[in-house]
Amino acid sequence: MSARALPLLFLNLGGEMLYILDQRLRAQSIPGEKARKDEWTDVDRKRVMNDIITTMFNKKFMEELFKPQELYSKKALRTVYDRLAHASIMRLNQASMDKLYDLMTMAFKYQVLLCPRPKDILLVTFNHLDAIKDFIHDSPGILNQVDETFRQLIETYSCLSAGEFQLIRQTLLIFFQDMHIRVSIFLKDKVQNSNGRFVLPISGPVPWGTEVPGLIRTFNRNGDEVKRTEFITDGNYVTPQREGSFDLYGDRVLKLGTNMYSVSRPVETHMSASSKNLASHAKDNIAPNPLAKEELNFLARLLGGLEIKKPGGSETGFRLNLFTTDEEEEYA
Structure with missing residues (x-):
């Protein structure tokens, strides 16, 4: 298990959370001059996004996050995002928070699986x-x-070897391995099966620095090439034109991790049978884990030091539904 996977897990899941919240807040925003007191406006959306991002990139929290350490448990990580999502005037009920977390985790799992190289x-x-x-x-x-977090990422990860990145990727995949939640966007795009497992492509660009498959070279003991054999592949592979930029600014080339909600379309999640069994087993297992308890206590202390902005005075906070209606949310 890699001790360097946590910052990547936290930042990518946080990015997916912000994509979803921004899309849903935009969909429910009412022009300021027409909005009633209990309705969302674009000003509210910007405030929520700013508050959450400010909390997410808190300097003290980032310093703790970047220290070499094992991944948080699933329960502890979920606690972090519960706190983050409520770092402003927005309030989510349990069904909305569950749905939000499912979308976040499945999106990043898909991205990790599809990365051409670790x-x-x-x-x-x-x-x-x-x-x-x-x-x-x-x-x-x-x-x-x-x-500042960007610079920390560059400083921390730019010197890692391919083997260390492979270990990070394996650590992330182990974290996600039991999560098979069906997401409507993935199902409609036919990149996810009905059992919640992803369909990996067998065509497209090969990893940067590698060659398109289809040729076998044979060498003798002196290292001289003595034979070439071509073979037909099932996929349509191409060589990437250039490598993505690992600098503070630049063209990343890779599209994984960009906002897939920028085009408005409904998003639904459904738990597969195996995931339901896993969740049921987790609920049945009520024996407290002392290590998990200590981890949660530490996170509570750390997050307790952050400036979580709570509605004050006449503000009661706004409730955001990730579903179209409350009735849909109740039956999710």
């Missing part, structure tokens, strides 16, 4: 951070927080 997980992370910077482009203070 190092490209860093490009996926950069895509998320680039998009987050677009959300707060008119807030220079918050922008500086995100840029």
Whole structure:
């Protein structure tokens, strides 16, 4: 297990959370002059996004996050995002939070699976951070927080070997291996089966620095090439034109990690039978884990030090439904 996987897991899941919230808030926003007191406006959306991003990139929390350590347990990580999602005036009920977390985890799992090479997980992370910077482009203070995290990522990961990135990828896949939640976007695009497992492509660009399959070279003991044999592949592979940029600014080339909700379409999640059994087993197993308890206590102390903005005075907070109606949410 890699001790360097946690920052990548946290930042990418956080990026997916922000994509979903931004899309849903935009869909439910009412023009300011027409909005009633209990309705969302674009000003509210910007406030929520700014508050969550400010909390997410809190300097103290980032310093703790980047220390070499094992991944948080699933329960502890979910606690972090529960706190993050409520770092502003927005309030989600349990069904909405469950749905939000399912979408976040399945989206990033898909991205990790599709990375052409393990190092490209860093490009996926950069895509998320680039998009987050677009959300707060008119807030220079918050922008500086995100840029500082960008620099930490470059400093921490630019020197890692291919083997270390492979270990990071394996660590992330182990974390996701029991999650098979069906997502409507993936099902409609036919990249996910009805059992919740992803369909991996057998065509497209090969990893940067590798060759298109279809040729076998045979060498003698002196290292001289003595024979070439061509074979037909089932896929249609191409050589990538260039490598994505690992700098603070630049073309990432890889599209994984960009905002798939930028085109408005309904998103639904359904838990597969195996995931339901797993969730049921987790609920049945009520014996407390002392290590998990300590981990949650530590996170509570750490997150308790963050500036979680709660509605004060006449503000009661806004409730956001990720479903069209409350009735849909109740039966999710």
